[in-house]
Amino acid sequence: MKFDSPVSLALLGASSALASPASAPANFTSQCASMASKLSIPNSVVNFAQFVTGGTNLSLAENDVSCAQSSMVVPADICRVGLYVATSTRSGFNMEAWLPSNWTGRFLSGGNGGLNGCIKYQDLAYTSGVGFASVGTNNGHNGTRGYAFANNTDVVQDFAYRAMHTGVVVGKQVTKAFYGKTHKKSYYFGCSTGGRQGFKAAQDFPEDFDGIVAGAPAVSFNNLTSWSGRFYTLTGTANSSTFVTRNQWLAVHDDILKQCDALDGYVDGILEDPMQCNYDPSGLACAQGSNTTTCLTPTQLKTVKGVFSPLLNAAGDLAFPRLNPGAEVSAYGPLLSGSPFPYTVDWFRYVVYNNASWDPASFNSADIDYSSHLNPFGIETWKGDLSAVKKRGGKILHWHGQADQIITSENSPRYYNHVSKTMGLSSAQLDAFYRFFRISGTNHCTGGNGAHAIGQASNEINSYKPEENVLMAIVEWVEKGSAPETIVGTKFVNDTVALGVQFQRAHCKYPKRNMYKGTGDATLVSSWHCVE
Numbered sequence: 001m002k003f004d005s006p007v008s009l010a011l012l013g014a015s016s017a018l019a020s021p022a023s024a025p026a027n028f029t030s031q032c033a034s035m036a037s038k039l040s041i042p043n044s045v046v047n048f049a050q051f052v053t054g055g056t057n058l059s060l061a062e063n064d065v066s067c068a069q070s071s072m073v074v075p076a077d078i079c080r081v082g083l084y085v086a087t088s089t090r091s092g093f094n095m096e097a098w099l100p101s102n103w104t105g106r107f108l109s110g111g112n113g114g115l116n117g118c119i120k121y122q123d124l125a126y127t128s129g130v131g132f133a134s135v136g137t138n139n140g141h142n143g144t145r146g147y148a149f150a151n152n153t154d155v156v157q158d159f160a161y162r163a164m165h166t167g168v169v170v171g172k173q174v175t176k177a178f179y180g181k182t183h184k185k186s187y188y189f190g191c192s193t194g195g196r197q198g199f200k201a202a203q204d205f206p207e208d209f210d211g212i213v214a215g216a217p218a219v220s221f222n223n224l225t226s227w228s229g230r231f232y233t234l235t236g237t238a239n240s241s242t243f244v245t246r247n248q249w250l251a252v253h254d255d256i257l258k259q260c261d262a263l264d265g266y267v268d269g270i271l272e273d274p275m276q277c278n279y280d281p282s283g284l285a286c287a288q289g290s291n292t293t294t295c296l297t298p299t300q301l302k303t304v305k306g307v308f309s310p311l312l313n314a315a316g317d318l319a320f321p322r323l324n325p326g327a328e329v330s331a332y333g334p335l336l337s338g339s340p341f342p343y344t345v346d347w348f349r350y351v352v353y354n355n356a357s358w359d360p361a362s363f364n365s366a367d368i369d370y371s372s373h374l375n376p377f378g379i380e381t382w383k384g385d386l387s388a389v390k391k392r393g394g395k396i397l398h399w400h401g402q403a404d405q406i407i408t409s410e411n412s413p414r415y416y417n418h419v420s421k422t423m424g425l426s427s428a429q430l431d432a433f434y435r436f437f438r439i440s441g442t443n444h445c446t447g448g449n450g451a452h453a454i455g456q457a458s459n460e461i462n463s464y465k466p467e468e469n470v471l472m473a474i475v476e477w478v479e480k481g482s483a484p485e486t487i488v489g490t491k492f493v494n495d496t497v498a499l500g501v502q503f504q505r506a507h508c509k510y511p512k513r514n515m516y517k518g519t520g521d522a523t524l525v526s527s528w529h530c531v532e
Helices: 006-014 028-033 121-128 153-179 193-204 221-235 246-264 298-307 332-336 342-352 365-374 387-392 411-423 470-480
Strands: 044-052 057-059 071-073 078-088 091-100 106-110 132-137 185-191 211-215 318-320 395-401 434-439 486-492 501-508 513-516 528-531
Touching: 028 044, 028 078, 071 121, 078 153, 091 121, 091 153, 106 121, 106 153, 121 132, 121 185, 132 153, 153 193, 185 193, 185 470, 193 211, 193 395, 211 470, 221 298, 221 318, 221 332, 221 342, 221 365, 246 332, 246 513, 342 365, 395 411, 395 470, 411 434, 434 486, 501 513, 501 528
Parallel strands: 106 132, 106 185, 185 211, 211 395, 395 434
Antiparallel strands: 044 078, 057 071, 078 091, 091 132, 434 501, 486 501, 513 528
């Protein structure tokens, strides 16, 4: 969805969750131009301050080419401020603040993805367009890979937590300097590594945010990088006897649906709760002398069973859950295509071992244990005590797509249950400040064959109603005390808003799961209900 499309503008105008914007500062344009000389923040340099008119297709020519973002449509008039902030004598980060003329008094920080050092301009545009003073950083390095970590632990520290937290502190100073007053509420919005950054804030910097939206979080980070690395040792290269082709994975996918699709009461190609699926691929074993295009040899059967098995450490304990059934076809490219996962390679080469010659084919349980023990700068992000968030009245909205091909969706309930056990709180008690939603048929952060549009990105917007938009839901919860019971997602025909709604589904709050009622139009929310 384009920001300047009639649909998006109409939805924005119809939003009941957005507060009435404060009056824009007098002489907004000239005030923006003066920001470069006005700001005086320790250890920082203001690179630019420029007024950008709403509707501008802003060139991002200075953005690292690997970030694949050369321009961005700016939906509202903003003052765009760019800074460099030093975090040590050999490290620092670039950041931007997008300060809208229709400011609602809300501050927001966005996160990043993967190992990347890419400012997420999509989120800056999306959130500033609805009145947030929004900031984002490059997380301490430029580009999508981890080369900058080599021989510089300060850059690793920035990536683990320091760049985002410092960016929040600086961003709030910039916001106050521009508008002449402090923000009313502070929010966080991110997915993947961005989801981990949200939980890092909750665990270690609980005063930073009043409300956090954390999607598909990369928590248990060290073990996640090990989990991603194991697939290469399972599949081998494309010419290995252990390798499973894409056509064979398509057959596996069909077999999974045959065994598990009806568990939610309706056969539609979507697993509402993949954790219920105890998949057995044995039925795909090749008969002697048969064509192996779609059937599986004994060696390939072992590979498939390994893919759907959890990662264990050297002691045989759980390090990371299995890949969620239903994600195997979309996981083929990043995890199962016979090439090592690049983020795992970079992390082990430039952080864990500081050895550019480390061979991903050699990965074993010793690597799992060493990486987990090393845990540089607490990047694991696995603390279960969120009592500081609870005490200050903060709110956390956690969500995860159930067809996630990059971070298994089974890790999120594991973290939720870890918090429950650590704090000694039941789900009903956690509801006061922490709620987790499973979004069926949704890939990593966006996309999928389910009702995946929940307002988690600028191209995933159905409406700005709190019940259908996670960003507006956290605002409603923080500012009005109205907590979400479900998150209504939308699937558009061919994922194209102009073609209309294909179906909607009210995604359930964990530990409940969605079930078809047995009658009624399955494309309607009313034909499904959340059950224990």
